[in-house]
Amino acid sequence: MKIGFYGAGRVGCTLGRYFKDHGLPVAGYYNRTKERAEEAARWTGTLCFETLSSLLDVCDVVFLTVSDQAIAPVVTELQRSGSLEGKLLCHCSGALSSEVFNGTGAYGYSIHPLYAISDRNTAYQTLDRAFFTVEGASEYLEMWLNLLSETGLRCKAIRADEKVRYHASAVMASNLVCGLYETAAKELSACGFTEEEAEEALAGLFLDNAKGIAGKGLAAQLTGPVERGDSGTVEKHLKVLDEESREIYMALSRKVLQVAERKNPERDYGEIRSILYDRKTTKGEDTEGGTI
Numbered sequence: 001m002k003i004g005f006y007g008a009g010r011v012g013c014t015l016g017r018y019f020k021d022h023g024l025p026v027a028g029y030y031n032r033t034k035e036r037a038e039e040a041a042r043w044t045g046t047l048c049f050e051t052l053s054s055l056l057d058v059c060d061v062v063f064l065t066v067s068d069q070a071i072a073p074v075v076t077e078l079q080r081s082g083s084l085e086g087k088l089l090c091h092c093s094g095a096l097s098s099e100v101f102n103g104t105g106a107y108g109y110s111i112h113p114l115y116a117i118s119d120r121n122t123a124y125q126t127l128d129r130a131f132f133t134v135e136g137a138s139e140y141l142e143m144w145l146n147l148l149s150e151t152g153l154r155c156k157a158i159r160a161d162e163k164v165r166y167h168a169s170a171v172m173a174s175n176l177v178c179g180l181y182e183t184a185a186k187e188l189s190a191c192g193f194t195e196e197e198a199e200e201a202l203a204g205l206f207l208d209n210a211k212g213i214a215g216k217g218l219a220a221q222l223t224g225p226v227e228r229g230d231s232g233t234v235e236k237h238l239k240v241l242d243e244e245s246r247e248i249y250m251a252l253s254r255k256v257l258q259v260a261e262r263k264n265p266e267r268d269y270g271e272i273r274s275i276l277y278d279r280k281t282t283k284g285e286d287t288e289g290g291t292i
Contacts, residue, residue, distance in 0.1 A: 001088075002027040004049065004059030006074060008040035011092050011113075012065030013120040016044045018127045022151035030055045043121075052081035061088040063111075068093045071100055079104060088140060094167040097160035098136035109136030109144060110163065114170055128152045135160055181206065183248055187241070219263040226253050227260040231271040238275070250276055 003024060005012040008031040020026045028047030031037035041048040049055040055062065056078070064074050071091050078084060085105040091098075094112045101108025115130030117123045132155040134144045141157055148155045158166055181202065188198035212221035225233035234253065238246055254276050261269055 001025060001060045002058055003061045003063065004055045005029045005040070005063045005065055006052070006055065006078070007031060007063075007065035008033075008036040009065060010117045010120040010123065012063065013040050013043065014117050014123040014127060015063065015065065015092070016040065016046065017124040019151065020044050020046065021124070024147070024151065027058050028055075052078060056082040056084070056087070059087075061090065064089065064091040066091075068096055071096060075100060075104060090136075094170055095164055097163045099160055101136075107137040107140055109134060109140070110160075111136075111144065111148075116174060131155070133158050133166060135163060180248070180252070183245055187245065219259055222256065222259050222263060224256070226256045226272055227263065229260075229267055229269055229272055231275055234272060234275055 003016075003019060004027045005016055006029075008029045012029065016026050016029070026044060026046050028049055029037040029040040029044075030049040030052055031040070034048070034050065038048045040046075047058075049058070062078070064071055066074055071093060075089070078089070083105070087106040088109065089101050089104065089106040090109045090111050091100065092112055093110060094114075096110065098108035098110045110133075112133050113127065113130040114133070115123075115127065130153065132148055132153050134141060134148070134155055135158050136144075145155055145157060181199075184202055185193075185195065185198035188201060189195060193201060209221065225231075225237075237249060241249055257269060257272060257276060260267075
């Protein structure tokens, strides 16, 4: 089973290098820009395919490591370049399912790493931190799960109709955190911090919390006024925030409350629940507060 890549960007290079270093038979790369394929081939010690037909002649498995928008056109391009009957076609999109390969004669799979691959030259070294999801044709699904596990990767099968919800979850844990961080930095800017000072000041708190969640688990890491049942501090926060920030604070605090109730089932969170679900808190009123 020889593996080829259509696409020589960050994901293609990272997967190719990781697979090659862990004993999988990576044949090489095709890319519309030949120089990129040549560079990827040199870096991974594999071949550069000059045509798609030559890639299909050699490879039993083809990973489409291209943008989401390019996947469907690339599938059409592959069909025009040779027979796909019996081939294993894989893409690495978080939001798209394997259904994009329907009608090609190939066994289609979506193999997605829950990981931000930001540097194609180094990400392969830490790829074993990623959690992979696999979705696709039943014929080789178990093979993919076993193969990935044997290379040291954690993985789980999901259904095609779960892909969009799965991807939304990934966006919340990754991209949307940037929006939350921006909101926090904006509030510090209102206290006289420069943009750079605000981001730097929050960094230690953010990193330690992320490490705590990853290391101890969500409930064990949770602290703060909602977890303590400190309604005075929560109300005070709500009164100083503008409407946009207050909506974000309220929505996330409701989720935090759910974690807190699991963590402390004996604690009475009635007052906090009333604030977050029933009350409209306005600016200008003062209450007693607490600490982080």
